[in-house]
Structure formats: C-alpha cells, structure tokens
Amino acid sequence: MSLKLAIVGGGSTYTPELIDGFARLRDTLPIGELVLIDPAAERLELIGGLARRIFARQSHDAVVTTTSDVAAGVAGADAVLLQLRVGGQAARNEDETWPLECGCVGQETTGAGGLAKALRTVPVVLDIAEQVRRASPDAWIVDFTNPVGIVTRALQTAGHKAVGLCNVAIGFQRRFAAHLGVAPELIRLDHVGLNHLTWERGVTLLDAPGSDSGREVLPELLTSYGPQIADDLLLPLPVIRRLGVVPSYYLRYFYQHDLVVEELKVKGSRAAAVAAIEQELLTMYADPTLDTKPALLGKRGGAFYSEAAVQLIASLLGTDGGTSVQVVNTRNDGILPFLPDDAVIEVPAAVDADGVRPLAQRPVEPLYAGLIAAVTAYEQLALDAALRGGRDRVFDALLAHPLVGQLELADRLTDRLLAHNREHLGWA
Template sequence: MKIAVVGGGSTYTPELIDGFGKFGQLAEVALIDPAQERLAIVGGFAQRLLRDHPAKVTMTSNVDEGLDGADVVIIQLRVGGQAARISDETFPLECDCIGQETTGAGGLAKALRTVPVVLDIAERAARLANNAWIVNFTNPVGIVTRALLDAGHKAAGLCNVAIGFERRFAAALNVSPEEVTLDHVGLNHLTWEQAVYVNGHDRLPELLAPAAELVQLPLSLLERLSSVPSYYLKYFYEHDEVLKEQRTAPSRGEKVAAIESQLLEMYQDPALTQKPELLGQRGGAFYSEAAVGLIESLTNGDNRVHAVNVRNNGFWDFLADDAVIEVSCQVNAEGAKPLRALPIKPELKGLIANVSAYEELAVDAAINGSWDKVYRALLAHPLIAQHEKAEQLTGKLAAANSAYLAWAK
C-alpha cells in the first residue's frame, strides 16, 4: 500500500507517521509539499520514525509524482501557512466578531483559499492514484469535504475531536477506548456527544462534570443540554467572553508558529528518533490514531465505528441530502454509513441547520467566488448575521486574501 500525504511538510506529519508503523502492508509513504527545505527536515525525521519498518518514505514537491499509484491520499495542507492563519484569527476582531480559523469570517477566508487547491489535487489523484480514498483533514473539514463530494470524489472528512473525547472518557471510566461508543452528532467543529455507551449502557451523566472542565464551559449548560459540546461551541455559547479574551491575548496562530519553529529545529537533530513531547502542544491530539483507524476500515472493511464527515442522505430530515454532517459511522471498504443516533434536540437542530446553510453558501463562494457570494455566506453565519458586519468583513477578507482570490484583486 502507498499512502500519499499532501502537506507532508507539516509539523503534524510525524504524529501521522508514528501511527503508520502499525500498517504491515505499507510499502511507501510519499510526502508532498512545495516547501522543499521544510519537507526535507520533516521527511528526514519521518524516515527515522519508520527506521524499523520496511516501508520507505519518499519526499517530493511534484504533486503528480507523489500521487502516482497511491492507494490512500491524505490532505492536510494550509494555503498561506501560519501567516494566513494569524490573519484569519485577527481581521474579524476589527468588526467585533470572533477570530477563528475554522468558523466565522476567518473560517470562510480559509475555505476560500483552500477549496480550489484541494479540488485541483483531487482531480490529479483521480487520474494518477489507484482508485484511492481521499481522507481530508484540512480545515474547515466539513466545507472542504462537501466540495470534494460535490465534485464526485471518493472522499471522507476526518476530525480528531471525537477520538479525543473517546480516549478521555475511557480514561475517566477506567475502560479501554475500544469499549466506548459515542453518539457523536453535528457538523465539523459544531458537534455534541449525546451519549457515551460502554457495554450498551450510557455513562454520559457521570462524565458531565469532568467534561465541563475539559471543554471550558459551565456544568449547568452541559446538564441542561444533556450532552457534551465540543470546545468549538464556546464560540457560540460564550461569544462575548471569548471575544473579550481574543482582544487581549496572542492568537492561536502566533502560538503555533512559535511551537512549529521549535519543532522544526528539534526535527533536524539526527539523534531524535521519537516524537518530542512538544508535538502534543501543536494540536491534533490522537490525529494519527484517528487517521490510521479510518484508513484501516476503508481499506480492510472491518466495520469499526469512526466519527466521519459524510453526506446527510436522509439521516436528518431537517437537512438536505447533499449536506455534509459529522456523526458516528460504521466504516468499511464501501465507505462510511451513519449509525442511528438519539433524537436530536431542537436547540441543537436549529444551530446545525443554520451553520449547514452557511456551509452550502461557503462552498459556492469558494468555487464561484464573488463579492456578493462571500457577503451572503457571511450574512448567513450565526456568529455574524448582520448586514453592516457582513459588508465590512467581506471587504476586510478580500483585502487580506487578494493574493489568493481572483475576484478580490
């Protein structure tokens, strides 16, 4: 098996490579990245991580070369690097809006830069790869995955939020992760755990208190919802508090940029043959486990349960069939099939429907970009939803991303 990793120069990559060691049938990992110096550093460390594995690690800046003959294609790229991320996290603040790289105006900016690039890569993979599954880890995952599926590609979107909950809940309950099944529902970065099953019994009630501390939301909120929201719901449930914090603290992008600089320096050390602890601060906890588990199920057809971004296809009657949702799915070589979930509460349903409508507009804006399409997407987003703010944000987004967006020039 050959796995191609687009964005292979990411400091995340060693986390991924560390998990690949369990693939006995793996013959090659092709790391693809235009940043050759960075690719050489990360790739060299990846080779040391797989030193005891028969698979070879190859590095290339030629996308077609890396995709040729691949059985699985992982996409984890960031158009514009950390500088663009910092922009995404700061320009919305000028309009009293949340600055975040996956939601709100910052998330839309990232989607606009990213979707055309990912679609080009997917078209190349369709010609060159071996009927490969595309596993998309690129944010905003839901929007990017929807664009891939709309274009007819064999793709699944992956996020590490659910597996993070699964692992932490298992530890709190003193059981193995394999014994835990989540009723994970929502959209990417807009998800809730409605139940935590262990041997058929829902253990969620006893997890609410530690979960509230984990996601930094009030316990009373979780009790009223009877579910555990992901950390990203903080942008909705405590909007004003988060906005106040963002005005005075360094952006996450600035922190990550500093961590990445240290990691790249560490990766250059030929004596380093294991993941450094600092990598845990980069984000993406359990990323490799989530990716490896999903790839195993897609290639071996083991019918295990994973949280995947897939088409709605009638799963929820309040969304269109072509919407992309993130839910617990049974996965095999045919793809991911959502598991029947508990009835979804109106307060969750309303927010999901609102953000899903925004995502539909976001995909349209990313593919058929124009000032008006971007404005309409921003107006539809519940974190914005005001005419004057949508107009202002459209102008600021265009100015900050004119190097990437033809309509903004």
C-alpha cells in the same frame, strides 16, 4: 498486503504525529511506501528524514520518499491524506485577527476567518483531487484540512471518493475512557452535528470491543467528572449538566461569543503561538539523532489524529478485517432529515472496504438542530463563494453565519476578508 500512502502537506510540522501512528500500528495498516508531498522543499526534507528515523527505530521497513510533484507523488496510491494550509500560519494569523476589529471571533474554522480559509482552500484542494483522480482513480481521499465540513462537501460534490476526518470525537472517546478506567475501544459515542459543531448526546460503555450491547454512562460521567469536562471545554458546568450533553469545544464560540472575543483581544491569536512552536519543532527535527516524535508536538494540536487516521484508512482499505464504527464527515443522504442530502455531517458511520455508511440517528433536539441547520446553510453559501467567487457571494455567506448575521457587520467583514486575501483569490 503492502500499501502506498501519500500525504499532501507532508512538510507540516504535524506530520511526525502521523508517522508515529503509522509505525506503531503497522499490523493494522501495513504501509510499504509513504510519499510526503509539499512545495516547501527545506521543511519536506527535515520531515522526511525524521520519518525515516522513526520508522527505523520501530523496525518498520516502509520506504519514505518526498516530492513537490502532486501527480507523481499520488500515482498508484491506495489513499491520499490532505492536511494542507494555503497561506501558512501567516494567513491563519490574519484569519484570527481582523475579525476581532469588527467585534467578531477570530478563528480559523468558523466565522469570518473560517470563511476566508475555505475560500483559499477549496480551489486548491479540488485541483489536487483532480490530480489524484487521474493518477489513482481508486484511491480514497481522506481530508483533515480545515474547514473539514466545507472541504469534504466540495470533494464529494465534485464526485471524488472522499471522506473527512476530525480528531474531536476520538479525543472525547479517549478522555471518557480515561475517566472510566477502560480501554478506548469500549467507548462508543452518540456524536451528532457538523464538523466543529457537535454534541455528545450519549456515551455507551460496550460489553466488548465492537459489540452492539452496553450501557449508557454519560450521566455518570457528568456526575462524577463534570468539573474536569467543563474545564476541558471552558464552558460553565451548570450549563453542561442542565443540557445533559457534552458540546465540543467549538460550541463556546457560539454559546459565549462576546466573552471569547474579549479573551482573544487580550491573549492574541493561536496562530502566533503555533508559529513559535513550529519553529522550535523544526530545530528539533533537524537533529539527526532524533528518532521519536518530541513531547512538544503535543502542544501543536491534533491529538490522536494518527490513531483516527489509521483506523479509518485500515477500514476503507480492508486491512482491519471487517466493519468498524467511526465518527467521520460524510454525505447526509437523509440521516438528518432537516438538512439537504448533499450536506456533510459528522456522525458515527459503518466503515469498511465497501465505503462509508452513516448510521441512523434519533431525532435531534431543536436546541441543536436549529444551529446545525443555520450553519449548514452558511456552509452551502460558503462553498458557492469558494467555487464561483464574487463579493456578493462572500457577503451572503457571512450574513447567513450565526456569528455574524447583521447587514453592516457582514459588509465590514466582507471588505476586510477580501483585503487580506487578494493574493489567494484570483477573482478578488
């Protein structure tokens, strides 16, 4: 089997991470053709050239092509990966800056900044998905574009064959495996929540890869490696040990919101740092002798995404020979009974050529279920605002968000959001 994959947003400086994974894991995912799609022609050629050199170094014979034409690029594709950023790092910098003026966290996937990104992104992604549906109706769409939960919900609501992917779970899997000195394939997570709003309620050390038997090791991890885990999350160790779970890093925006706001006011936006890294990476990518991903790329973010993407696509396309359990973003359909069926949740799922089937979950504790339900309501309102526009819908979404939730604050944030995003919002 020889597959055709397309990456929309292929001109991203992050794409070489994916290429490296495709090259190393070719036995799992046999790619014959890879198409990089992006409107930024100059960046696209740099990334395309490096991709060819990485494949050549690994003696991988995949053909790499580049185009700005989405319909042509996705034609005949078996899977299409979405990793685009409407407005680029400049828009991200604004998302991370103007909310701070109102005393709110500035972040690209949650709060007011996350809503701005959703409003810009959802219409563009749906247009791309329609082109995929016309050109390759059987292709899987794998979304890595933030905010993943809202974007995936938009895709699935519109009837697309789509699943969302995030690297938080695989990052925990790899770190826990390293602590225990075992292969990552032996670690299975009891991971529950929404994209960027998840908790590890258990960690199973499997008897063998793919086994259904093993032993619970989360208490051991918290006892022996609690300080390292707390440092990774920038959360107080006593709180983590008292809860007995490992929250994702993004829970810090909820659990320590005001502290994070003060920190961000001092150190500035993550977008500014990423923009500087990107410029340095582009200079490196232009070197015709470079044929590996540079170490600097590790500071760009998205660790282990290539491995997660390869695992997911291989299972969906049936090249890994069976059913695997992977953490994905997919339709709820009663798995978390306190949420609507069409909500998108992030949980372990059985994945194979027949699709994605989220696994049954034990009841979610009220401390987590309440926040999950509140953010789900916000995401529903955010999607409605992205699809239909209107100041009132933007205001409603902000008022529903647990990090906002006040009339005057939601009003000020709405004005700033619209002022900073008019060029991207046709209705504003």
